[in-house]
Amino acid sequence: MLRSVSALVLDELAVFEFGVLCEVFGLDRSDDDLPVLDWKVCGTAAGRPVTTTSGVHVVPQHGLDGLAGADLVAVAATGLSEYPPEALDALRAARDRGALLLSVCSGVFVLGAAGLLDGRRCTVHWKHADALRARHPEAVVEPDALYIDDGDLVTGAGTAAGIDACLHLVRRELGGAVANGIARRMVVPPQREGGQRQFVELPVPERGGDSLAPVLAWVVEHLDAGHTVAALARRAAMSERTFARRFVAETGTTPHRWISRQRVLHARTLLEETDLGMDAVAARCGFGTGALLRHHFRAALGVAPADYRATFRCDHDAGPGAA
Structure with missing residues (x-):
C-alpha cells in the first residue's frame, strides 16, 4: 500500500518533471475522496536551495533523512552528470530496505550512478538512450517505452511520459479509480497508447557514399x-x-x-x-x-x-x- 512518497531533488533540477511528481503525489485531493499521501521534498540538506534549469530555485524542506521510511522514493530529472555521494548512499539504503524507486527522465542516471540499474529494465528520453547505455552497460535500456515497470523499479521517459509512469504506479499500488481520479483532475488521459517511437525523428539513413x-x-x-x-x-x-x-x-x-x-x-x-x-x-x-x-x-x-x-x-x- 502506497502511503508515503519522498522526492529527491538535486541541482540543475528540471522543473516540469519535478512538477509532475508534485502534481501526482503531493496534492491534497481529499475533496474528491482521493487518498492524501505523506509527501516530502528532500535535498542533500534541508533548506538548501536547489538550482534549476529554468533559472529559479527550489528549497527542499527535508534533507536526505526524509527519504528514510518512504514507501516510494522518486528521483526528479536533473542536468547534473555527477551526483553527491551521500545522495547515492541514501538511494541504495532505500533500495535495501525495500522501498519502491521511481525516476522521471534523466533521474534514471542518478539511479544508475547508485548501481541500481544493473540487470534491470529501464527507459529514458529517447535522446538520452545511447548515453544511458554507454554509462551503464549492465542496464537493459528500452528506449521505445513511455515507462518501464520492473517491479520495485519504475522508470519514465522524457517530460510528459513522467505523468504516464506516475499514474501507472498509482494505478498499480492504489487502484484504477484513484489513478483515474487524479488524471481527471489533471485533465490528462489515465493511459496513453504507443510509445516513444511516435515522437522520435526518423531521418533518412545516412549514406556512406553518393553512388546510389x-x-x-x-x-x-x-x-x-x-x-x-x-x-x-x-x-x-x-x-x-x-x-x-x-x-x-x-x-x-x-x-x-x-x-x-x-x-x-x-x-x-x-x-x-x-x-x-x-x-x-x-x-x-x-x-x-x-x-x-x-x-x-x-x-x-x-x-x-x-x-x-x-x-x-x-x-x-x-x-x-x-x-
Whole structure:
C-alpha cells in the first residue's frame, strides 16, 4: 500500500518533471475522496536551495533523512552528470530496505550512478538512450517505452511520459479509480497508447557514399510506385547482387526496409498536414491499402495512424479548450 512518497531533488533540477511528481503525489485531493499521501521534498540538506534549469530555485524542506521510511522514493530529472555521494548512499539504503524507486527522465542516471540499474529494465528520453547505455552497460535500456515497470523499479521517459509512469504506479499500488481520479483532475488521459517511437525523428539513413544517391532520391519521389531490387539495380546500372551489397553499405539496411521506412515517413507528413483518408494516404505512400499502412505504421512507430494524426495534426481547429 502506497502511503508515503519522498522526492529527491538535486541541482540543475528540471522543473516540469519535478512538477509532475508534485502534481501526482503531493496534492491534497481529499475533496474528491482521493487518498492524501505523506509527501516530502528532500535535498542533500534541508533548506538548501536547489538550482534549476529554468533559472529559479527550489528549497527542499527535508534533507536526505526524509527519504528514510518512504514507501516510494522518486528521483526528479536533473542536468547534473555527477551526483553527491551521500545522495547515492541514501538511494541504495532505500533500495535495501525495500522501498519502491521511481525516476522521471534523466533521474534514471542518478539511479544508475547508485548501481541500481544493473540487470534491470529501464527507459529514458529517447535522446538520452545511447548515453544511458554507454554509462551503464549492465542496464537493459528500452528506449521505445513511455515507462518501464520492473517491479520495485519504475522508470519514465522524457517530460510528459513522467505523468504516464506516475499514474501507472498509482494505478498499480492504489487502484484504477484513484489513478483515474487524479488524471481527471489533471485533465490528462489515465493511459496513453504507443510509445516513444511516435515522437522520435526518423531521418533518412545516412549514406556512406553518393553512388546510389540519384536512385534513392528517385525512389523518395516515387514512393507510390512498386519497387523491386531488380528494377532498382537496373536503374543503378548494377547487378542485383552488387546493388544489394552497395545498398546495405550506404544506407545500413536492406532496400525493402529502407523503402518501407521512407513510406512511413511520408505517411507521417500526410497525416500531420492533410485531410486525406487512410486509403488515400496508403496509396500515395505506396502501401496500397489502409490495412497495410496501419501494419507498417504501427510496427515503425508503435501507434496507429489515426491516433498519430489525432496527436500531431498541425492545424487542429481551436475548440473550447484552446487558449
